[in-house]
Amino acid sequence: MTAVTTQQDFQNNNTQSQLKTIVTRIERLEEEKKALSEDISEVYAESKGNGFDPKVIKQLVRLRAKDPSEVQEEAELLDLYKMALGMV
Amino acid sequence: MTAVTTQQDFQNNNTQSQLKTIVTRIERLEEEKKALSEDISEVYAESKGNGFDPKVIKQLVRLRAKDPSEVQEEAELLDLYKMALGMV
Amino acid sequence: MTAVTTQQDFQNNNTQSQLKTIVTRIERLEEEKKALSEDISEVYAESKGNGFDPKVIKQLVRLRAKDPSEVQEEAELLDLYKMALGMV
Amino acid sequence: MTAVTTQQDFQNNNTQSQLKTIVTRIERLEEEKKALSEDISEVYAESKGNGFDPKVIKQLVRLRAKDPSEVQEEAELLDLYKMALGMV
């Protein structure tokens, strides 16, 4: 038998408790994720209070997350394109 | 003195270590957040394997996260609008 | 010869003018797109002024854009799941 | 009288035709917007065929859309932060 949940299964307590478990687990994980998002926001807010620019910090973090060689290649291409357009 | 980080501060070791701390904390929190996102994806994948529709589960979770009275009001308005357009 | 733009091509006027054309066309199209977005926002604002709820109007528009049978199927599944969780 | 559309208004043909007009206008504008998005995608695809990197072209376009002095300031700050982290 393949795992397909049909309408009649929903009269089944087993199916109902499976669903409840799924939803509960997701909600729990979402809560934790939200808490982390708030922690991150706090760090940015704090850093702003200490004179750092949050927008630039964010750029920095994104940059560090990327593959450095790829970052370099794109930066070089961008410069090339800028020069071609006379953007110096 | 107000907390403004000027260019000359960056010759200062204190400012440098502050920045390092900020970035490190953010990266750590981002990692944890990513791990949670993956956990959530796993739950959806499992539930799909058990015959539940992930898309609909997601709708359900979103619905449960909202204020019930607001949900109801919007649903009623939507029905009204549908009727006005003959969408029955 | 295949169409690969190499660094040395950028000393070439042809390549430069190609790039300029590309960027100009994109910028033009982006402007028009932005104008349309603003027109849409205006319609929502007007409708709000006439007593319609923009959020619900938007739901309605999204709904109409989708395949009706799919909409129906998902709505039915959602009801089923809600019942299984005792959300009636 | 203020402009509030109440439930009873929906028995009113005037309200119904207003709603129809609103939805129709939005759908029309959305279509045009979608067409423009496709045009933009085409330009990127063409440019790729001519050896340009679409990702970098996009960066260029975004850059040009911003206030140059702001761009410069952020770039300088970013460099400062990178140096502070020893990213040279």
Added chain:
DNA sequence: CCATCTGCAAATTAAC
């Protein structure tokens, strides 16, 4: 207080 604007998070969509 309402409305606008920015920035953050979610969702849909596109690319690989």
Added chain:
DNA sequence: GTTAATTTGCAGATGG
């Protein structure tokens, strides 16, 4: 099919 990217939606902040 899975990440990545664009777009959309939401919430919080700010000014009128």
